[in-house]
């Protein structure tokens with residue numbers, strides 16, 4: 280079992296979606312763009328910009344899907360967030376096993392911030408169970424279930440999937456994404 284590294288940016292508010300610009304969010308957006316540029320350049324150097332999670336399809340249980348939707352609704356009108364554990368990382372073909380809903384410390388409809396202490400507690404528990412961080416979840420309350428530019432720029436788990444639940448339409452929509460070195464690819468999510 281590989282030790283899990285807590286995200287360096289865990290204490291940073293993650294701006295999301297379109298919103299009125301205010302200075303702190305501009306700072307984070309700039310940081311995200313800078314990080315994205317760096318990672319894209321690094322990927323180009325390595326010649327593996329397209330080296331995203333090498334699975335094109337994943338399956339989650341109806342109960343797990345429902346727990347994501349429930350968390351999104353519970354967090355409304357703010358974004359919700361959490362971590363999905365799996366028996367192995369999604370990149371290695373792992374299967375999702377459990378969802379850990381976490382508090383959005385940013386308490387915002389436009390961004391999420393996983394509380395660093397909660398993140399540490401959950402990642403240690405996942406590690407203790409000899410499991411892996413399979414997915415990073417958050418909701419979009421007013422936009423589609425696609426990663427925002429900020430989501431891409433601040434993505435820290437290239438081996439995990441980014442799961443987004445949109446509450447913008449009449450029914451919740453959950454989609455899964457691989458974000459690696461600034462490259463985004465949708466991973467088909469089936470429920471069964």
Ligand SMILES: [Zn+2]
Pocket residue numbers: 295296417418419425426427430443
């Ligand atoms: Zn987002």
